[in-house]
Amino acid sequence: MKVIDRKIREALREDIGSGDITSQKVVRPNTKALGVIFAKERGILCGIDIACRVFEICDPNLRFDKKLYDGGEVDYGTTVATVTGSARSILKAERVALNFIQQLSGIATLTRRFVDLVAGTGVVILDTRKTHPGLRELEKYAVKVGGGENHRMGLDRMVLIKDNHISVGGGIDAVIRRMKGEWFEIEVKNLHELKLAVELGAHRVMLDNFPLGEIKKAVKLYKGRVELEVSGGVTLENVRSIAETGVDYISIGALTHSARAIDFSLTLKPIERRR
Known part of the structure; x- marks a missing residue:
């Protein structure tokens, strides 16, 4: 887990830099939001626990609820998780979390096709x-x-x-x-x-x-x-x-x-x- 956490922190630093200046300017600090993560095509889900950890590291007060687990099949519109809490925090973690899920799910999906x-x-x-x-x-x-x-x-x-x-x-x-x-x-x-x-x-x-x-x-x-x-x-x-x-x-x-x-x-x- 320490190795994975280090990679996640590196990815967040790469994406956030000195701060999410857009959210800081247009989203009020106390705004709470519900985020829904869903698939936009057919495939095999992989990386849901990594995504969860991305949000946890970004803001421990966020609540992440998994709706599907790694290895599960998804299609367009399949909800795989929800995240609740600070809108600013969700926006900061969003891209990194999705990048991990998208890349790993692509590998799992292609592998399943060969298998x-x-x-x-x-x-x-x-x-x-x-x-x-x-x-x-x-x-x-x-x-x-x-x-x-x-x-x-x-x-x-x-x-x-x-x-x-x-x-x-x-x-x-x-x-x-x-x-x-x-x-x-x-x-x-x-x-x-x-x-x-x-x-x-x-x-x-x-x-x-x-x-x-x-x-x-x-x-x-x-x-x-x-x-x-x-x-x-x-x-x-x-x-x-x-x-x-x-x-x-x-x-x-x-x-x-x-x-x-x-x-x-x-x-x-x-x-x-x-x-």
Whole structure:
């Protein structure tokens, strides 16, 4: 929570700066209001607790009521939360809260589309490290909300030998022998490299940008002997065909680097004082 709070505070500082000069000029300090956060298109909600925390940090006296939880389906007009209290405070927190919900819901929605397309095949949809700087933890959380799973969180979590490691490390044979029996994954470009990796003891092999026909050959030759992961060139149009080959994992960078935000809005109305 401390890490998330720090990111929220940074986002609020970025947006508010020295103060919301518009609200200070046109909204009276004692004005109370009710804000309704709602979806403007179909998608999977993600980030509602982050939004709640944005309002809490901005003003602890605000009341935030969740109407839907992460993973829930939304459509145009679906109310996901209400917030009550100082109108000025709500206006200060509004944009940051919506930005978090929109971005994370976009990732969760795109992930769900991929997951639904491979349903019944047994394949696991994975994300990658292609995340926006500083937002990896949140974006990978959104992938899980959408039904996918996380690949390594960072370089310190798992050995994944990629093409540049092989290039500067002396070749596949040399880099694998340095592993000395430890668990690792290695990226390969063709069936020849795959054969060598399996023979040298790879535990998981990433088939990088393999054509569909080569993926099928890889599965026929090595299914059960090594975990097989497909990466590169995966789209909504071809993911089902790839999954049906029998591979174990499909990793998709687009889940986090290219997901389109889902549109949410907040409407604000004054709360009339009782006379």
